[in-house]
Amino acid sequence: MNKKFRHFILLCGSLAAIAFMSGPLDAQHLTLEGQTGGFLTPTAYVVPSANNHSFSMPAVGFHFIGASSVIGNVETISITEGFGNRFELGYTRSIHQEGNDANFSPLWSKQDTLAWEVDGSSPTISGMNVFHGKVVVVKENSKHFYTPGFAVGGVYRQGDHFVSGSLSDAVLGKPNQSYGNGDIYGAVTKTWAKPPVPLLINFGIKGTNAVILGLGGVSESWSARLFGGLGIPIPLGKNLVAVPSAGFEGQSSDIKNLNEELAAAGQILTSEGYAGYAKNRPHIPTTVDYAVRFTQIKNPHFSLDFGVGQVANNIGSLVNPVTGAPLPILLDARHVFGMGISYRP
Secondary structure, three states, X not given: OOHHHHHHHHHHHHHHHOOOOOOOOOOOOEOOOOOEEOOXXXXXXXXOOOOOOOEOOOEEEEEEEEOOOOOOEEEEEEEEEEEOOOXXXXXXXXXEEOOOOOOOHHHHEOOOOOHHHOOOOOOEOOEEEEEEEEEEEEOOOOOOOOOOEEEEEEEEEEEEOOOOOOOHHHHHOOOOOOEEEEEEEEEEEEEEOOOXXXXXXXXXXXXXXXXXXXXXXXXXXXXXXXXXXXXOOEEEEOOEEEEEEEEEEOOOOOEOOHHHHHHXXXXXXXXXXXXXXXXXXXXXXXXXXEEEEEEEOOOOOEEEEXXXXXXXXXXXXXXXXXXXXXXXXXXXXXXXXXXXXXXXX
16 A cells, blocks of 8 residues: 555544544535546435435536646536436536646647657647436445445546547557547445544446546556545534545556557667667556545535645656657656535535
């Protein structure tokens, strides 16, 4: 287990030890992609509908991820509608501003090749569209007080040009290629807001062909990835609660078109005498986030999130076309800042 992750869990446990009974806690605010859940991962909850109402009031959300040095900044604007406390459907627009690294920021733009082959005149990528849905199969506490909730859902991302798309001209001869990718997931969630240790636990598995929620491009094939999180609700008084949390999401390292570029780089370097690059492949670590959510204990209408994410740093090496030496792909996204706000009338 990551050392910082262990320290964070120990901190949460220490804080929870002094917490008192906080009453029922609803955890029904929006992720970066618009589903109800934590900062990155969905939960087994949906946007709630009032008694005797089939439709909920829509939940709206805004999130910001600051990784401007290479990947660029990302903002998302979401709207999600719940139906009968069983279903939800939503849409998210992801908006992107290009980073300022001359070598690798073009992987997140509509430029067809890498920065050293580009005159800088190509337009940048504005973002992508994200559609999502979820159904609650088992409601939390439906049989016993310890019964967790279980939900299944799906995500579809349309118009994803990132990484795979930006390299499509060099590898496939198709300029400005965009890809669709998605997830199918199941999530198990349990909120235990009672002494001695109040907890919010979420765990799930998804089948996906996206890398880092589509921001890292599309993978060569579908694969199964685990995700999960732990939160500690700490009452602040006046119906407010703070929930420090930690979450993780597994990532695929089989990135379409980037794999081919790195394989070619490995062959070139090996032929020129640089040992160890013949099996050059990208490496995308598990994404980890540490966040604090401020919300209401009963009948929550808003949430405010602040967090730090560990995404990726050095993921492989290409070839410098001038010197022929290895050129590490440094994403400088080991520590990125994120914040989000969601509101439901």
